[in-house]
Amino acid sequence: MSAADPNCVFCKIVEGKIPSRKVHEDDEILAFHDIHPWASVHFLMVPKQHIASLAQVGPEHEPLLGRMMALAPRLALQEGCRPYPQGGWRVVINTGDDGGQEVHHLHIHVFGGPRPWLKG
Numbered sequence: 001m002s003a004a005d006p007n008c009v010f011c012k013i014v015e016g017k018i019p020s021r022k023v024h025e026d027d028e029i030l031a032f033h034d035i036h037p038w039a040s041v042h043f044l045m046v047p048k049q050h051i052a053s054l055a056q057v058g059p060e061h062e063p064l065l066g067r068m069m070a071l072a073p074r075l076a077l078q079e080g081c082r083p084y085p086q087g088g089w090r091v092v093i094n095t096g097d098d099g100g101q102e103v104h105h106l107h108i109h110v111f112g113g114p115r116p117w118l119k120g
C-alpha cells in the first residue's frame with residue numbers, strides 16, 4: 001500500500017486524524033459523508049492507499065476500482081437512495097483541474113435523493 005501523503009486531507013481522514021461521518025470501512029476502502037453535501041445523499045468513497053487521481057490508476061488497481069464501483073450501489077441504498085429504476089444516484093470522479101478535482105486523493109462522489117439534479 002502506498003504511504004499516506006502527510007499533506008493529503010483524505011489520507012488524514014483515513015488515518016482518523018481528521019474526523020468524518022463514516023458510511024463504510026473495510027481493509028481497502030473508506031466511505032464517508034461529504035462535508036459540503038450537494039444532494040440529500042452525498043458521500044465519498046476513497047481507497048485507503050493514496051492514489052492522487054483516476055489519472056494515476058494502472059492495471060494493478062483494477063480489482064480495487066472494481067470493488068469500489070460494485071460497492072457504490074450497496075452504499076447508495078444503505079444511505080437512503082431509492083432503488084433503480086425509479087430511484088437511483090450519480091457516481092462522479094472529478095479528475096484534474098479541468099475535471100474540477102479539488103482534493104488530490106482519488107475519490108468517487110455518490111449523489112442521490114429525490115431528483116438532486118436539475119437538467120438543462
Ligand code: 5GP
Binds near residue numbers: 009020021033036104
Ligand atoms: P472534488 O472537487 O475534489 O471532486 O471534491 C472534493 C470533495 O471533498 C468536496 O465535495 C468537498 O466538500 C469534500 N471535502 C473536502 N474536505 C473535506 C473534509 O475534510 N471532510 C469531508 N467529509 N469532506 C471534505
Ligand code: ZN
Binds near residue numbers: 004005008012051104
Ligand atoms: Zn491521500
